[in-house]
Amino acid sequence: MPKMKTNRLAYKKLRVNAKGKVSHARAFTSHNTGKRSAKRNRQLKGCRLVGSTEIRAVRGLLPYHGARA
Template sequence: MPKMKTKSGAKKRFKITATGKVRGAYAFKSHNLRKRSNKMKRQARGSFVLSAADARMAKSMMPYA
């Protein structure tokens, strides 16, 4: 049986923690930051743990994660 392919978009956007949770980046941080509030930009730094439903979707795109 051949290896399953990982979706390359998912492998760039998500990381799996040691406990099996999925980490992702906050949205709306790439451009048009002038119109965003300082509070939003500050709170969107770093990454966060995806919800259970979103994590299930992300893990299905990364079969070996």
């Protein structure tokens, strides 16, 4: 049976940590940040974990990267 392919978009945008949890960067941070409040920009800064409802789909996109449910 051939190997499954890794989805390259998911590979570039998602990161799997040592415990197998998947994180992603927030949207709406690349430009036009001056019109939002400093509080909103600060809240958008960090990474966020992928929700439990999407983790099964992410595991299909990253078959060899240890994403756990």
